[in-house]
Amino acid sequence: MIHLPVLIVVTPLLAGAISVLLNSRKGAWFITLLTSLFCFYASINLMQMVQETDVLSYTLGGWAAPLGIELRIDALSALMLLILTGSALLVSIYALKSVEKEIPEQNQVLFYTALLMVLAGLIGISVTGDAFNVFVFLEISSLSTYALISLGRDRRALHASYQYLMMGTIGATFILIGIGFMYVMTGTLNMQDLSQRLPAVADTNAIRAAFAFITIGAGIKAAMLPLHQWLPNAYTYSPSVVSTFLAATATKVAVYVMIRFELSLFGAEFSLLQMPFDNILLGLGTVGVLGGSIYAVYQSNVKRMLAYSSIAQIGYILLAIGLASESGFTAALLHIFNHSLIKGTLFMALGLIYFRFASTELSVMSGIGKTMPLTMAAFLIGGLSLIGVPGTAGFVSKWYLVTALLDASLWPLALLILLASVLTLIYIGKVIEVAYFRPVTEGRIRQKVPQTMIVALWIFALSNIYFGLNSDISFGISSLAVNQLIGVTP
């Protein structure tokens, strides 16, 4: 039990190695499933432990910080772990048939290995208490992600992967430079130590530069407008399993990095008030929301539409952070959680459509309300959640976000955000119309789609409704995390 913090990171790493050595396709899938099951179990346990003892600290190898690497799990980390491992579990169930269909046989073992590496990397980022460690895990997850994206069937997947590689490496390098500056000025890489030593040197150009580098670097990975260029292609051309997992997790972890560095390390006062980051986030967040939504309306490829929609949703989260208030941060964390449920549902539904039609163009989806009723019903639930219809998780996020905006007396912005929901209504409505109200393009045969994929899809879809009607858990964890974050600043 005490070793759970390190086990949750190490297990996927080891599992990856084992799967590559085993070189069996079914075996690789099974290992992935077991690993994600264990990690999910671990994250629930860690969440419960965090709720009792506030922060869990674990030193790797018994070497004490600041020389040794410390793993620090607070409520925010626990929240990220839940999202990561939950998505990983559902994606593993989904992957059995999806990977069989989409990935060439000779690459499937490597696929699962890379997936496990991505999981290991993202989990590592969430639990580590050492700044340089963040960079290491970031690179582990990023490099594996580039590999995964390139395995997409479409020829443009390679280009998309390369584009993401270029931009992602720049992002990671910026973060590294920022960490380097911090190390030079404070002499430590341990996050706790950094948060104590930084205020003394905060007024130097080096630290200000460090802040800027880290923020931009994280911003690239988070697809903050205008650093978002890699996302549409990466999501569109990657295999369904990959786009689902990325949409639910990757950009959120980048936002986590931003939050962790800004609030825990630099401190809210420095980040949001001295550096005028609150206004920057408000501005870029709003532009992200509007730009992402408007672009989404004009897409004919539904996967690309959802990719732009993700940019808009990240905009909501950044906007909420930019409010620099307790309600704002809570709304942001809540939406990080809820959005993974929403996008998980939507991308999994698209994956099922791709499974059957080898395309996610809108024209292909004509009439599938009748031929793929379960898939479309789940898509509908996800879509309603994205719009923010009451009764869904998306509504809960929207509620808290608008409340936070009104608390800050920014009611024109609140109106703008709500009108952006109308844009969401338009592009989701387009898909619903084509699916339910256009004639079926092929015969009215109800083709069998794999049950594992449907089951995973519906777990995601139903959790939208569950967390939409009962926000105790999601709100509770978010509030706890925010209390710890704001209380942590020295």
Added chain:
Amino acid sequence: MSIELLYILILIIPLITAVGVLLCHKKPNVRETVTIIGGISLLFVVANLALTYDFKEPVTLTLLEPFAGLSLALRLEPLGLVFALVAGFLWPVTSLYAIGYMRAHHEQNQTRFYTAFAISIFATMAIALSANLLTLFLAYEMLTLFTLPLVTHAGTDAARRAGWTYLGILMTTSIGFLLLAIIWTWSLTGTLEFTSGGILAGKAEPAILGGLLVLFVFGTGKAALMPFHRWLPAAMVAPTPVSSLLHAVAVVKAGVFTIMKVSVYIFGIDLISQLDSAYWLSMLAGFTIISASIIAMNKDNLKARLAYSTISQLSYIILAAMLGVASGVMAGSLHIAMHAFAKITLFFCVGAILVSAHKTKVSELDGIGRTMPITMLAFLLASLSIVGLPPLGGSWSKWLLLQATMDAHNMVLLMVLLISSLFNMFYLVGIPLRAFFAKPVDPNYSRGIKEAPTFSLIAILITTAGCLVLFFLVNPAWNLVEQILP
């Protein structure tokens, strides 16, 4: 039976009916029976609730608590009971009408139709019973979504475009304005419960409260206040049973019900009487009344004419709420019932004319009274109710409304109401008069009586009788609306 159980039954019965309809897809007669049984049981339960409920001891049933401090809950109060009774009575009647209409018209997708009807009634009942703004908003949005398949029923391009207009206007106003107003109310007062006397008094500057009222009224797109009224004529592309129940009863009444409920239980009548924006909104309602009447006079298409008449009549109720006087609240609430019966009769008649005589335009109806005497007589009586003449129920609400404008010392709106009655006479009563007394345009008319399909005719007779009964036996309704403001 406990009150909580009655609440739950009121919500569950339409849902079970919907499931039953889906299951009986292959057997149309059984399917229709399920709908009728569902409607009658619901009416029975609502009537039971009406007789056993004591408004001095309100009963709340909390269903869920999605947010900290906010719940989805049901609580009955007099205004909600008016709405529930109206919708509960008219659902089985409309189902009866629909059976005649859909079969005579050889409509497709009838199972989808009856299912969507049933779940729309579920949403309507949830609106009527809602205990707070969150529940109301959830049910309101559900109503928009559940009625969409009914609006686009025909599946034609025109129907789809109408569906987009419908969805677009209603969801833009509800998400953009109404949700904003609700969240703002919560952040100002910390509660969303409907409370006698309102919750907003003194919580913010009058300018802010005035703006909040504007957001609420414009946010309720279903009340079709100009300029957010376009969805109503667009929705006329739906089959007539849809137009009658939803756009004479459920959807539009949900809109004005919301405005009335917000005025009485969130703002409070006293606060409304002090707000400038209430005055301007009542003027806008007056403008809507007159301009919608003028547009109606120029429409040859029967359903379009009735659509604009509905827009006009809805603004009667909005006007009544914005006057800020007790008699206004009574008048508006009474008009919810009176107008529902009258308008549904008119739509029933129009549908009957379409199915039996295949006519859709006013200009084609000269002399049709000879072929469809019962229908046109019903049309006449219902029109007189809308105009507000005794012995029809509409006279009570019209009278009370005139009284309310005088109580609020607003002579302009008094004139608006009187002029509007004249317009109603012209564009509504004119139709049956020409039907009976003018020479037939179409020579086919002289070939004997060809009335509406039987089931539809029975429905027409029931609702027409309702208009008459509501005049003579108005006391129960009067007592009910008197209790809204203690």
